[in-house]
Amino acid sequence: MTDQIPCHLRERDDIVLRILQLSVNFPVGKQTVQAVTNVSFDVARGETLGLVGESGCGKSTVGRAIMQLPAPSAGHVFFNGQDMTDLAGEALRQTRTGLQMIFQDPISSLNPRRRVRDIVAEGLTIWGRENADTRVEEVMAAVGLDAASAGDRRPHQFSGGQCQRICIARSLALDPDVLICDEPVSALDVSVQAQILNLLEDMKARYHLTMVFIAHNLAVVKNISDRVAVMYLGKLCEIGNTGSLYARPAHPYTRALLASIPDADPLAREQASIDGEPLLQGELPSPADPPSGCRFRTRCPYAQARCAEEIPQMQLVADDHYVACHFPILEPQAVR
Amino acid sequence: MTDDRLNSQSVLRVEDLTIRLNSGAGTVHAVEAVSFALARGQTLGVVGESGSGKSVMARSLMGLLPRRAMAYKAGKVVFQADPAPAQDLMQMPEKQLRHLRGPAMAMIFQDPMTALNPVLRLSVQLTESLRQHLGMDRQQARRRAIDLLAAVGIPDAGRRIDQFPHQLSGGMRQRVVIAIALACNPSLLIADEPTTALDVTVQKQILDLLARLQREHQMAMILITHDLGVVASRADHIAVMYAGRIVEHAPAKTLFSAMKHPYTEALFNSIPRINDPSHTRLQAIPGRPPQLVEPASGCAFAPRCQYAQARCLEQTPPIVTVPGTNDHKHACFFPVSAAPGQESVDD
Amino acid sequence: MLNKLADNGVVRSRAQGFSAAARQVFGRGFGPGFWIAAGWLLLVALCAAFADWLPVRDPLDPVIANRLNGPLTTNILGADGLGRDILARLVHGSRVSVVIALTAVSIGMVVGGTLGILAGYFRGHFERGLMAVLDVILAFPWLVLLLALVAFIGQSLMAISVAIGFLWIPAYARVARANTLSVVQREYVLAARAMGASTLRILLREVLPNVILPVLAYGLVAMGLVIIVESALAFLGLSVEAPQPTWGGMISEGKRHLATAVHVALVPSVTMFLTVLSLNYVGDRLRSRFDVRESNL
Ligand SMILES: Nc1ncnc2c1ncn2[C@@H]1O[C@H](COP(=O)(O)OP(=O)(O)OP(=O)(O)O)[C@@H](O)[C@H]1O
Ligand SMILES: Nc1ncnc2c1ncn2[C@@H]1O[C@H](COP(=O)(O)OP(=O)(O)O)[C@@H](O)[C@H]1O
Ligand code: SF4
Ligand code: SF4
Ligand SMILES: [Mg+2]
Ligand SMILES: [Mg+2]
Numbered sequence: 001m002t003d004q005i006p007c008h009l010r011e012r013d014d015i016v017l018r019i020l021q022l023s024v025n026f027p028v029g030k031q032t033v034q035a036v037t038n039v040s041f042d043v044a045r046g047e048t049l050g051l052v053g054e055s056g057c058g059k060s061t062v063g064r065a066i067m068q069l070p071a072p073s074a075g076h077v078f079f080n081g082q083d084m085t086d087l088a089g090e091a092l093r094q095t096r097t098g099l100q101m102i103f104q105d106p107i108s109s110l111n112p113r114r115r116v117r118d119i120v121a122e123g124l125t126i127w128g129r130e131n132a133d134t135r136v137e138e139v140m141a142a143v144g145l146d147a148a149s150a151g152d153r154r155p156h157q158f159s160g161g162q163c164q165r166i167c168i169a170r171s172l173a174l175d176p177d178v179l180i181c182d183e184p185v186s187a188l189d190v191s192v193q194a195q196i197l198n199l200l201e202d203m204k205a206r207y208h209l210t211m212v213f214i215a216h217n218l219a220v221v222k223n224i225s226d227r228v229a230v231m232y233l234g235k236l237c238e239i240g241n242t243g244s245l246y247a248r249p250a251h252p253y254t255r256a257l258l259a260s261i262p263d264a265d266p267l268a269r270e271q272a273s274i275d276g277e278p279l280l281q282g283e284l285p286s287p288a289d290p291p292s293g294c295r296f297r298t299r300c301p302y303a304q305a306r307c308a309e310e311i312p313q314m315q316l317v318a319d320d321h322y323v324a325c326h327f328p329i330l331e332p333q334a335v336r
Numbered sequence: 337m338t339d340d341r342l343n344s345q346s347v348l349r350v351e352d353l354t355i356r357l358n359s360g361a362g363t364v365h366a367v368e369a370v371s372f373a374l375a376r377g378q379t380l381g382v383v384g385e386s387g388s389g390k391s392v393m394a395r396s397l398m399g400l401l402p403r404r405a406m407a408y409k410a411g412k413v414v415f416q417a418d419p420a421p422a423q424d425l426m427q428m429p430e431k432q433l434r435h436l437r438g439p440a441m442a443m444i445f446q447d448p449m450t451a452l453n454p455v456l457r458l459s460v461q462l463t464e465s466l467r468q469h470l471g472m473d474r475q476q477a478r479r480r481a482i483d484l485l486a487a488v489g490i491p492d493a494g495r496r497i498d499q500f501p502h503q504l505s506g507g508m509r510q511r512v513v514i515a516i517a518l519a520c521n522p523s524l525l526i527a528d529e530p531t532t533a534l535d536v537t538v539q540k541q542i543l544d545l546l547a548r549l550q551r552e553h554q555m556a557m558i559l560i561t562h563d564l565g566v567v568a569s570r571a572d573h574i575a576v577m578y579a580g581r582i583v584e585h586a587p588a589k590t591l592f593s594a595m596k597h598p599y600t601e602a603l604f605n606s607i608p609r610i611n612d613p614s615h616t617r618l619q620a621i622p623g624r625p626p627q628l629v630e631p632a633s634g635c636a637f638a639p640r641c642q643y644a645q646a647r648c649l650e651q652t653p654p655i656v657t658v659p660g661t662n663d664h665k666h667a668c669f670f671p672v673s674a675a676p677g678q679e680s681v682d683d
Numbered sequence: 684m685l686n687k688l689a690d691n692g693v694v695r696s697r698a699q700g701f702s703a704a705a706r707q708v709f710g711r712g713f714g715p716g717f718w719i720a721a722g723w724l725l726l727v728a729l730c731a732a733f734a735d736w737l738p739v740r741d742p743l744d745p746v747i748a749n750r751l752n753g754p755l756t757t758n759i760l761g762a763d764g765l766g767r768d769i770l771a772r773l774v775h776g777s778r779v780s781v782v783i784a785l786t787a788v789s790i791g792m793v794v795g796g797t798l799g800i801l802a803g804y805f806r807g808h809f810e811r812g813l814m815a816v817l818d819v820i821l822a823f824p825w826l827v828l829l830l831a832l833v834a835f836i837g838q839s840l841m842a843i844s845v846a847i848g849f850l851w852i853p854a855y856a857r858v859a860r861a862n863t864l865s866v867v868q869r870e871y872v873l874a875a876r877a878m879g880a881s882t883l884r885i886l887l888r889e890v891l892p893n894v895i896l897p898v899l900a901y902g903l904v905a906m907g908l909v910i911i912v913e914s915a916l917a918f919l920g921l922s923v924e925a926p927q928p929t930w931g932g933m934i935s936e937g938k939r940h941l942a943t944a945v946h947v948a949l950v951p952s953v954t955m956f957l958t959v960l961s962l963n964y965v966g967d968r969l970r971s972r973f974d975v976r977e978s979n980l
Contacts (some may be wrong), residue, residue, distance in 0.1 A: 067877055093879040101877050109870040113892040122888075123878040157623050168875070174878065189385040190562065194606035201615065216477040216535065223608035223616060242614045260540040261610055262565035279544070280537045283505050290653035316965075 006040045008239055008314045014045040015078075016210045017066070017099075022075035025059050031288040035061040037234045038075070038135040043178070043227075048204065048211040050225030050242070052218055052257070056284065058234040059214045063180045064213070066302055067099055080177065097123065098224060100171035104183035106163035110155035116166055117151035123174040123194035142206065143199060156197055161192035168199065176286045179204075185220060197224055218261055222246055227320070229255045233295040234287055237316070240321030250317045250328040252300045256280045294326065302327050346416065347524050347556040348374040348397070353411035353426075355389075355396050362629040363407045366392040370411075371655070372478055372573075376523070379557045381567025381588070383603075384577030390560045391446075393577075398443055399425060399433045415441070417523040426558065440466040442517035446529040448509035452501040458485070459497045469520050473489055483508045484515040507538035511545065518549060525550070526558045531566065543570055564604060566590065573663070577601045577628050579636035582655070586664040591620050594619045596658060596671040597642045636665075636669070643670045699707040717968050720961035727958055730774045731781035742771040742928050751944040759945045764936060767790070769950050772928040780958070783844045783913050786904040790848025791905065795855025796898050800890060802856065803863025804882075810860075817853040822873075825850055826915070833921050840923050845910055851905060858901050862894040903966030907959035914955060930955045 009018065024036040032311075036058040051059050065072040068084055077084040077096060087095055103109045110119055120140060123137040124132035138146040143165040144230050155163055164184060171179060181200065185193040201224065204211060221228055222242055224323045230251065238251040249255045259277035278301040285291055291298050297307040306326050314322045317330060355367040366389045373379050384390050386635055395401045397413055409426065416422035417440050418489045425433065437443075445451045453461060462484060463477035472480065478497070488511040500601050501509055510530060517525060527546065531539035547570060567574050567588070574591045576584045576599065584597035586629035595601050605619040634649040635641070641648065647669055658664040658671075730737065740758075749762040760769040811925040819829070832846035866872065872889050880888070914931025916922040922928055929949045937948025 054537065065875070069876055093881075096877060097879050099877070103870040103873065103874070106868065109874055111869075111871045111889050111893070114888070122875060122880070126878055126880050126884065135842055161624055170874065170878075189625065190564075190603060191385060191606050191621040191623060194608070194618040195622075197608070198618055198620050201617075217606040217608075218536070219610040222610060222614055223612070223618065225614060246610070256537060258610075260536040260545070262536075262539070262563065262569065263610060279541060283508070 006314050007316065009040060010044070011041050012044055015042045016045050016080060017212070018042040018076075018078040019062070019066065020076040020078065022062065022065055022077065023073050024058070024065050024070075028288065033288045034234050034290055035287055036065065036072070036257075037290075039231070039234075039236050040075075041229050041236065041239060043210055043212060045177075045210055046204075047089045047227065048213055049233060050221035051214045052216060052221050052228060053231035053286065054216060056287070057231045058287075059216075059231060060182050062184045063101065063212065063214055064232075066180060067096060067101060069216065089329045090153055093137060096128065097174045097175050098180045099180060100176040102164070102167050102171055102176065102179065102184045104186050104225065106160050106167050106184075106187065107155065109167050110163055112155055115152055115154060116145075116158075117154070120151075120173055122170065127174070129174075135173055136169075139172045142172065142203065143169045143226040145169065159192075161195060164196050165199065166190065168196075168203060172203060173248060176209070178210045178212065180214070182214045182215070184213075186215065186217070193220070194293045200224065216244075217252045218257060224325065230257070233285065233290055235295050236314070236324060237296065238321075238323045238325075240318070240323075244318050244321040248318060248321070248330075249321040250321070250330060251296075251325050252302050252329065253296050255329060294324075302329070337632075342599070345375045346373045346414070347376050348416075349412070351412040351414070351415040353393065353396065353413060354409065355392055355406070356408040357392065357401070357405045358407045359405075359629070361627075364628045365580050365631050366628055367396065369584050370580075371657075372555045372575060372582065372585060374524070374558065375663075376556055377550070377554045378573070379559055379571045381571030381574040382558060382560045383564055383567055383574060384576060385451065385562055385603075386575040386584065387625055387628065388676070389580040389628070390562075390577055391528055394443065394526045394558065394560055397425070397526060398437060398441060399428070400443070406430070414525070427501075429644050434471075438522065439469045439520040440522055441524040441526065442520070442522040444510075444513050444517050444525070444527045444530045447617065448506055448513055448533060451489070451513045452509060454501055457498055457500055458512055462497065462512070462519065465516070465519050481515075485512070486513070487539070487549070488515045488518075490515075494632065506534055507541065510534060510538075511540055514542070514549070521553055522555065524556045524558075526560070528560045529562070530559075532561070532563075539566070546570075564607060576603070580628055581636070581667060582665075583623075583668070583674055584666040586658075586661075590661070590664050594664070594673070596666040596673070597665070597668050598643050598670075598672055599637045599670050600666075602640070602642075614628070643668075643672070645670060713968060714876070717965060720964045722929035723957060723961045724965060726778050726857040728781060731777040732903060734775045734778055736761045737774055739774050740768040742767060742775040743926050744768075751940060751947065753944065754946055754950070760950050763933070763947050764940055764944075768962065769933070769947070772933055773930070773951060773954055776928040776930045776933060779840065779927065780910050780955075782840060783847060784909045786841070786844035787848035787851060787906050787909045788902050790845060791851025791855045792902055793846075793899060795857075796859040796894070797798060798860075799856035799859025800853070800886065800894055804867060804886060804890060813856065814860075817856055820850075821853050825912075829912070830919075830921065833916070838921065838924050843913070843916065847909055850912070854905070855898065855901075859894055859898055862897050863890055866890050866893045897970060899924040900966050903962050903969065907962035907966075908961075910955060910959055924973070928947040 019042070020040050022036060026033040026035055027255070039062060041049065051062065053059055054198045064070070066077050067280055068077070070084060074086070079095065082095060084092065084095060108329055117136060121132050121136045129135070137147040142148065144164070145165055155166065158166065184200070185196050188196060203209065213221060213224050225242050227239065227241050228245050230237045231252050232255065238245060238249070238254045244256070249258055253279045269322065280299055282299045293309050294300070294303070294307040294312050297303040300307065304327065310326065312324045312326050314324045317323050317328055351371050353367055353370045356367050357364045370393060372380060382390055392401065396409070411426065413425040414422050415425050441569045459478060459481060462481035463474070466472045466477040466480055482493045482497055485497060490496050490508060490511055504512065530546065531542050534542065543566065546557070549555070559567060559571055571588050574586060574588050575595065577583045578599050584591065585593065591600065595604065600620070602621045606621055608618060621640050626636050626639070633652060635644070635653050638644045638648040653667045653669050655665050655667040658666065745765040745767050746762065747766050749757045750766040751761045751764060752758060754761040758768045758770065760773065763769055763772065798813055802813045829846055829850060832849060833843060835843040836846060872885060875885050875889050910930070913922055913929065914934060917929050917931025919936045922931055925932065933951040934948050934955070937951065940947045964976065
C-alpha cells in the first residue's frame with residue numbers, strides 16, 4: 001500500500017516538495033498516538049499550499065516531520081528530488097537549510113537572551129557565510145525592521161507582530177527554497193495579522209519562495225494559498241485548488257468547517273449556500289484510538305455502513321480537486 | 337425617545353466609566369469614559385484588539401478588579417434587575433456585590449482550561465452557587481446541576497457530573513463553565529471571549545448555545561470578542577473599543593452598512609474575507625495598537641488613521657450621535673463618508 | 684507611509700522598552716530590604732577577602748584576662764572561653780564560610796548543572812539512569828553521607844568543600860533539568876535546529892543562557908544552606924581543624940558557656956543567621972525578578 005502513488009500527486013517537473021505516505025506516531029505511555037497517518041501531497045515551485053484543520057489534527061506534526069524534527073515514523077519527504085528520510089547527520093543538516101520554519105508563538109520562537117541581530121544572523125554564522133552583516137541588514141529591511149535601531153535590542157522589547165517579523169527575517173537569511181509557516185498569524189491581533197500576511201506574500205515574490213501555510217482560520221488560508229489541503233484526525237480529507245475547494249467543498253468535514261465560520265460581513269452572509277449544512281455533533285475521537293474506516297464517520301451526517309469498513313481513498317471530483325470520501329457531495333454550489 | 341425607553345428598561349446602564357490601573361510601567365488608562373445601556377434580552381457585542389480594555393471593563397462591571405491594582409475609578413454602573421430597585425454597583429460594598437454575582441450577574445471567561453478548578457469534581461463546582469444563593473439542599477442541587485449540564489448539551493450528564501475537568505474536551509469545559517454561570521438564572525451575562533480558545537466548529541456550537549439560553553431566559557448579554565465575525569450576526573448592538581474608549585456604537589446592521597469611525601472601517605477592511613478570491617491584497621492598518629500607559633492627548637487612533645488631520649493630535653474627539661439617528665454614535669472629528677475635510681456636524 | 688508609521692511604533696516602544704527594562708533590573712520593586720541584605724553580604728565577602736589586613740586583633744591570641752568578657756567591654760563583641768577576640772574570630776571565620784559556600788556551590792552547580800542540562804536535552808536512557816542515581820543519593824541521609832565522605836577524603840578546607848559540593852549535585856541537576864526541559868520546548872530551539880545548528884551550539888547558545896540565571900539565583904539560596912551544613916559539621920567536630928576559627932566551630936565552643944556567657948554562642952549565631960537570611964532573601968528576590976522577566980516576554 002505504501003508503494004502505491006496516490007492519484008492526487010501531480011506529474012510535474014517543478015515539484016519542490018513531495019510528501020509520500022507520511023505517518024508520525026508518538027508513544028504515549030502504553031498507547032500510540034497516531035498523530036499523522038498516510039498523508040501525501042506535493043507543492044510546486046512558487047506555490048503556496050494551505051493546510052487547515054482543527055487543533056490536534058496533526059498539522060504541526062506534518063510541518064515538523066517535513067523538517068525531520070523529528071523524523072516521521074514512516075513515509076518519504078522528497079525535497080528537490082532528494083529523499084530527506086534517507087539523510088542523516090551532516091547531510092541532513094546541510095539539506096535542511098533549504099527549508100525553514102516560522103511558528104505560531106513569535107515570542108517563544110525567539111531566544112530572550114540574544115540580540116535580534118544575532119538571532120537573524122544565526123544561520124549565516126553557523127554556516128560561516130560571508131557578508132553576513134550585509135545579508136542581515138537586507139532581510140531585516142525587507143521585513144520592515146531597521147537593523148541599526150532594532151538590531152541591538154532583545155526580543156522582549158518588541159510586540160508580537162514585530163517578533164514575527166524578526167522570525168521571518170531569520171528564516172529568510174539562509175535563502176531557503178521552502179518556507180513552512182505553522183500558524184504564523186494565529187497569535188496576532190487582526191490589524192497586525194493583515195500586515196504579516198501581506199509581508200509573507202511580498203517575501204514570497206521577492207525571494208521566490210514555495211510555502212506550506214498551516215492555519216486553522218479558513219479565510220486566512222484562502223487568502224494566501226493556491227491550493228488547500230484539509231486534515232481531520234491525522235488524515236487528509238480533501239485537497240484541491242483554492243477556488244474549487246472553497247466554491248464546491250465535497251467532503252462533509254470541509255463543508256462543516258466552512259459552515260461554522262462566522263462571517264464578518266452580515267450582508268454577504270445571507271447568500272452563503274453552505275449555511276444549511278448540519279452542525280457537527282459529538283467529540284473529536286482520540287488519535288490514540290481512531291475510528292476504523294473513515295476517521296470522520298463518528299461525526300459525519302452522511303456516514304453509511306461502508307464508511308466503517310473501508311478507508312476512503314482520494315478520488316478526483318473536479319479539475320485539480322480531490323476528496324477522500326465514499327459519498328462526496330457533488331452538487332454544484334453557489335460560489336463562496 | 338428611544339433612549340428614554342431604553343433607559344427605563346435597561347438592565348445595565350454604564351455612564352462615563354473610567355478605570356485606571358497601576359502597572360510596573362506606570363498608570364494604565366484601561367477604560368476611559370465608557371457609556372452604554374443594555375436592555376433585557378439584548379446582546380451588546382464589544383469588539384476590540386488585544387489590550388483595548390475589554391476585559392478590564394467587563395471585570396469592573398462585576399467589581400472583580402483587584403483593589404490593589406486600581407489607581408483611579410469613576411463613573412456609574414447602574415444595575416436594575418426587576419423587581420429590585422436600580423443601584424450603582426460602583427458605590428456598592430464588596431459584601432453586597434458578592435450576593436449579586438451569580439443570581440443577578442454572571443461571567444464567562446476566555447480560557448475554559450483555567451476557568452474550572454482542576455481538583456474538584458464538576459458536581460461540586462456546579463452545586464456550589466445553587467446551594468449558596470438559592471439555598472437548595474444537596475439532592476436538589478445535584479438534580480438541578482444534572483439538568484443544567486443536559487441543557488448545555490453535555491451527553492450523559494448523570495455520569496459526567498462526577499468527573500474532573502481534565503476528563504473533558506475544551507468545548508465541553510466551556511459548556512460546563514456556561515452551565516455554572518447560568519445556574520442561578522442571572523439577568524446579565526458577561527461573556528469575555530468565550531470562544532477564542534476554541535475551534536470554529538466548537539465555537540459555532542457554543543455561540544448557538546448561548547443564543548438559545550439567552551432567548552429562553554431573556555438575559556441581557558455582553559459578548560466580548562476580538563472577532564468582528566462573531567458579533568456580526570449575534571449581537572443587537574456593537575461597540576467598537578480602541579485604546580480604552582468606545583469609538584463607535586451602533587445597531588449591528590447599521591454598523592456594517594454605514595460605519596463612521598475610521599478604526600471600525602480599517603478593522604473591517606483588514607480581515608481576510610472568505611468570499612474574496614485568493615491573493616486579494618489585504619488593507620493592513622499600519623503601526624500597532626497604542627500603549628495605554630500615560631496616553632498622549634488627541635485621538636488615540638491618529639498615528640494610524642488615514643484621515644487624521646492636525647486637530648486630531650490636539651483634541652480628543654468626543655462621542656457624538658450621527659445626525660438623523662439616535663442610536664449610532666462615534667468619536668471622530670472626520671468620520672468616514674463625510675466629505676473630505678468636513679467636520680461632523682454636532683461636535 | 685506604512686513604513687514611516689511602523690517605525691514610529693518602533694521608536695516609541697523602544698523608549699518604553701528601555702525604561703521598563705531599567706526599572707525592572709534596578710530600583711523599583713527591590714525595596715530597601717534587598718539592598719540591606721545585599722550590603723550585609725558584601726560586608727561578609729569583604730571581611731573574608733581582607734581578613735588579614737583589617738584592623739582586628741589576632742584571632743588566635745588568647746588573652747586570659749579577657750576570658751568570657753561581654754560585648755562592649757575589653758573587646759567590641761566580647762571574648763570567648765580562651766580570651767580570644769570574638770570579632771576577630773568572626774572576621775577570620777567568615778573566610779571558611781565563604782570559601783566553603785563558594786566552592787561547594789560551584790562544584791554542585793558545574794557538575795550538577797551540566798548533568799541536568801544534558802539529561803534535560805537528551806532525555807532517554809541517559810536521563811532515566813542519571814535520575815535513578817540521583818534519587819539514590821538523595822535517599823541517603825545527608826549527614827551520614829557527609830560523615831562518610833569526610834572520613835574518606837579528610838578534614839581540610841578543600842576536602843570539606845568538595846564533600847559538601849558533592850551533596851549538592853542532585854539538587855542542581857534537578858533544577859537544571861527542569862529548566863532545560865521547558866527551554867527545549869520553546870520553538871527557538873527548533874528554529875536553531877532547522878537552521879542546521881550543531882547540538883553543542885544549541886546547548887551553549889540557546890539552552891545554557893536561559894538555564895543559567897535561575898540556577899545562579901538558586902545558588903545563593905544554596906549557599907545559605909551550605910553555611911548551615913558546615914556549622915553542623917563543626918558541631919560534630921568534623922569541620923576544618925582547630926585552631927582555624929569557623930562560625931560553626933565558634934557556636935559549638937560557645938555552647939559550653941551558655942549558662943554563664945551567652946554572647947559567646949549568640950554572636951556567631953546571629954552573624955550566621957543574618958548571613959543565611961540575606962542569602963535567601965537576595966536569592967529569592969533575584970529569582971522572582973527573572974521569573975517576572977520571563978513572564979513579561
Ligand atoms: N490587573 C492589572 N493591572 C495593571 N494593568 C492591567 C491589569 N489588567 C489589565 N491591565 C492592562 O489594561 C489594559 C487593557 O487590558 P484588557 O485585559 O482589558 O485588554 P483586552 O481588550 O481584554 O485584551 P485581550 O483581547 O487580549 O483579552 C492593558 O494595557 C493591560 O495591560
Ligand atoms: N511530542 C508529542 N508527543 C505525544 N503526542 C504528540 C506530540 N506532538 C503532538 N502530539 C499529538 O499529535 C496530535 C497532533 O498534534 P499537532 O500536530 O500539534 O496538531 P495541530 O498542529 O494540528 O494542532 C495531537 O493529538 C497531539 O496531542
Ligand atoms: S467516507 Fe463516509 S463517513 Fe467519511 S466523510 Fe465520507 S460519508 Fe462521511
Ligand atoms: S479623530 Fe481624527 S485621527 Fe481620530 S479617527 Fe477621527 S479622523 Fe482619525
Ligand atoms: Mg499546531
Ligand atoms: Mg481580554
